[in-house]
Amino acid sequence: MKIKKISENVYEIPKEGKMLVPGIIYASEKLLESIKQDKSLEQVKNVAHLPGIIRASIALADAHQGYGFPIGGVAAFDLDKGIISPGGVGYDINCSVRLLKTNLTKKDILKKQKIVVEQLYRKIPSGVGRGSKFQITKDEFKKILKGGAQYMVKKGYGIKEDYLHTEEEGCMKEANPEKVSERAISRGIGQLGTLGAGNHFLEVQYVDEIFDEKTANILGVKKDQTTIMIHCGSRGFGHQVASDYIKKMENEYGFKNLPDRELINAPVKSQLGKDYMNAMAAAVNFAFANKQLITHWVREEMKYIFPNVKVDTIYDVCHNIAKFEEHIIGGKKKIVCVHRKGATRSFGPGRKEIPETYRKIGQPVLIPGSMGTASYLLIGTKKSEELTFGSCVHGAGRVKSRSSASKTLRGEEIKKQLGKKGIEIRAGGWKSLAEEAPEAYKDIEEVVRVVDELGISKKVARLKPLAVVKG
């Protein structure tokens, strides 16, 4: 494949054949080499074939192979000529990250590290088959799909600031529970307030280093402070919504002309396109509500251990989502349909979508590292609006397959290594630990260095883990 270096950290796959736009990769040479190891770049090319795509098919520094669209991919589509695709969002709709801050310090946690990890593990169901204690009727479930985190707060599970500090204020207005199948509801109804398995986690961290004192102050973050990160998505509910609409779109449009069956899509303005947006938004709200309930339980548990603790939401960002957003296209403001799959929104200062408290500085961007490594708090920029439709990376990005990771890395060994670094961990089993080992991911430091250098987000603080709960 032809790849042209445009400038430092910017590479292009030139337009050829039926590609409508070029592919652009924002990565360092080192990360590009790792991205080349799988089919990510072929997938970037495939996305460039889709009708109505604007400017470029984009892959970010953490890109790896997905199904249809690459993970770490961004693509924007014209509302009249363009499409919306479940494969451009991913099966785990609104897989997302929430960062909480506390009035505790690293020292407070170190004194009670084991209790903290045990209590959180017991309180918040994780893994497969540890269903939710939160039992609800179907009617109530549909209200949650409509109201997201806002509805949960109204019911007493949290405070207003939680959803005000969440993308979309914790509720996508496009949601319509009537566009969701009974199958999806029966998969999701028992899963509210559960972490799930795989790469999802709950982590108690401390602020290891501050890079931008002024911004950190506004976000209420200082060195050695304790933070808590929640990473999870829309569980079986969202997976079923994605699967349902892939099938519906296949039946309506067929897939013969597509380079990959997973690229199935519908015109944005078609009935099916609108229906998918309504159903996807319901899954987005489910994920917001899920994290809201987990936040509530984290508060309860932390209060039990530290009676004077205060836990506040810094921000909550979506990773897998399609949204209608205003961007400058050819010098003019225009609403487009932005797909972010394994990518974080990273709007710069001034956008009305950013909560008032942060509007002057830009949107907080949260990048979780792999298990046992650092995570980052960054701030969105105008530059990202120019380059990547206001998007940034979502994590370190895998380099090793799960099976090869668990073949070469033993869970017991990893727990020991983490223990040496002072990290307490509680996981469903040894093997899931091995599959998520730090060695299975790209280097988060390199990924963050590149986005900071490109200016699509700027570093604010580095967070390091103290206690980890995994599915």
Add this chain to the structure above:
Amino acid sequence: MEKKFEFLEHTADIKFRAFGKTLGEVFENSALAISGIYSKERKISLKSKKKISVKGRDRESLLYNFIEELIFLVDSENFVVSKAKVSMKNTSLTAEIYGDDVKNYTDLDQIKSSTYHEMYIKKTKKGWEAQVVVDV
């Protein structure tokens, strides 16, 4: 004994190939692979049985829907597959699914969804072969 299925390398997800003399056997062996993913290649007991019927628009979508049904049983009925007995008819099938309550296992993996990514079903010299990537 002939190989029933095998796992292959894939960066983020899990890829497997299932083999069989008949198409039905490929589906049965795909169910074994799914069981192996959930259980991390340990044994799930055959404590209970469920009957399912699945339809597709072609062979691939039938396999996709069959796997989706197995995942659906985990999320909605807490039932994890051990093995399956499949009767095929064109692009529909009925199957008896043997398995157990997920609560009897502390360390199961999760499967988010079946996918069409790199999926194929083809005739080979020995019979049939299918390849599937599941999102985990």
